Amino acid sequence: MLGVLGLGAVGVAFGAKIQNGLDNVLAEVSAKDPTGLTQLLPGGGGFQFYNVADSIPHRSATDYRLTVDGLVDRPATYTLADLKAMQQTRLVKDVQCVTGWRVPNTEFSGVLLRDLLSMAGVQAQGTAVKFTCFDGVYSESLSLDEARRSDVLIAHEMNGAPVTSAHGGPVRLYVAPMYFYKSAKWLSGITVTSQVEPGYWEHYGYDVEAWVGRSNGRNDAPTSG
Numbered sequence: 001m002l003g004v005l006g007l008g009a010v011g012v013a014f015g016a017k018i019q020n021g022l023d024n025v026l027a028e029v030s031a032k033d034p035t036g037l038t039q040l041l042p043g044g045g046g047f048q049f050y051n052v053a054d055s056i057p058h059r060s061a062t063d064y065r066l067t068v069d070g071l072v073d074r075p076a077t078y079t080l081a082d083l084k085a086m087q088q089t090r091l092v093k094d095v096q097c098v099t100g101w102r103v104p105n106t107e108f109s110g111v112l113l114r115d116l117l118s119m120a121g122v123q124a125q126g127t128a129v130k131f132t133c134f135d136g137v138y139s140e141s142l143s144l145d146e147a148r149r150s151d152v153l154i155a156h157e158m159n160g161a162p163v164t165s166a167h168g169g170p171v172r173l174y175v176a177p178m179y180f181y182k183s184a185k186w187l188s189g190i191t192v193t194s195q196v197e198p199g200y201w202e203h204y205g206y207d208v209e210a211w212v213g214r215s216n217g218r219n220d221a222p223t224s225g
């Protein structure tokens with residue numbers, strides 16, 4: 001699975017072909033499923049499924065924890081219920097993967113990252129934020145300015161339903177203005193750091209500053225927001 005779903009240097013050139021293969025498999029499975037349960041399978045609804053880990057990691061809604069630490073005055077750990085009790089923000093924007101596929105008008109809801117950061121109290125030396133995941137493999141990062149944008153969410157709902165395991169639930173990062181690889185799934189840690197630490201794909205040459213249409217040599221103008 002790792003090889004098939006990977007998005008390394010080779011994946012950039014051949015990603016579309018590989019993903020078409022995956023789509024065909026999923027379509028075939030769906031056709032044999034009159035219950036429609038395969039709608040819940042990874043890759044449904046126009047999304048492509050990405051996972052650099054060997055299997056989909058699971059955390060139940062009650063076991064889930066998100067820690068905020070690093071260069072902050074008040075490190076904290078949140079449950080899913082804690083996050084749901086906070087001020088909620090809903091964004092409806094296009095999801096754009098750097099390999100070319102797009103899902104227009106996708107809704108994500110959750111807590112603004114900047115609210116968690118202000119509750120933690122970022123210290124003067126803090127200039128960046130690092131994200132870690134309970135798959136134990138993936139990581140991402142943003143500058144503090146990017147992290148404080150009003151279109152960067154700690155999301156627990158997608159299209160009006162809980163974020164599924166395949167899509168990175170119970171909680172994933174959603175960085176709306178950037179290519180979807182910035183939106184770390186299975187989010188477990190937010191650490192304020194003194195410099196930007198390049199994330200998983202960025203070690204393979206992808207841009208740290210992954211603005212849609214302005215990075216990775218691409219020109220995908222968003223159709224909305």
Ligand SMILES: Nc1nc2c(c(=O)[nH]1)N[C@H]1C(S)=C(S)[C@@H](COP(=O)(O)O)O[C@H]1N2
Pocket residue numbers: 007047048049050051052053097098133135138166167168180181182183184185186
């Ligand atoms: N933890 C983790 N987050 C991840 C990835 C991953 O492999 N692991 N892939 C990224 C990439 S390249 C994309 S396009 C999106 C895919 O999200 P989806 O599976 O919900 O479509 O998740 C991003 N976040």
Ligand SMILES: [Mo]
Pocket residue numbers: 007050097098099180181
């Ligand atoms: Mo991606």
